[in-house]
Amino acid sequence: MAFDQYAYTKYNREVEKLPEAVKEKVIETQQEIAEDPFKGKPLKGDLKGWRSYPFSHRRNSYRLAYKVEEEKGRVIFGSVGTRQGFYEDLKGT
DSSP: OOOOOOOOHHHHHEEEEEEEHHHHHHHHHHHHHHTTTOOOOOOOOTTTEEEEEEEEETTTEEEEEEEEEGGGGGEEEEEEEEEETHHOOOOHH
16 A cells, blocks of 8 residues: 655755656656655664655656655655755755
8 A cells, every 4th residue: 555645845846846857757756655665765863754765867866855654654755856965955854
């Protein structure tokens, strides 16, 4: 059973700025995560509670950050973008 999907407003704005082909890849990646929310790498330190899942599109590497609320059966997406500045931006979420 897939987990429900939610997203922060900031995440939705980030997705809207991406090229159309990358948006499609993001949606596909969200579905994969909803099916298996523990596939991403758990983050540490200031970002404890977040998970990071890498994906690629046309030789560009992206990261998608999310939280899993297992007891509520939901995944909350918080940030998406390239590696550069990704984790620093996530700290502001």
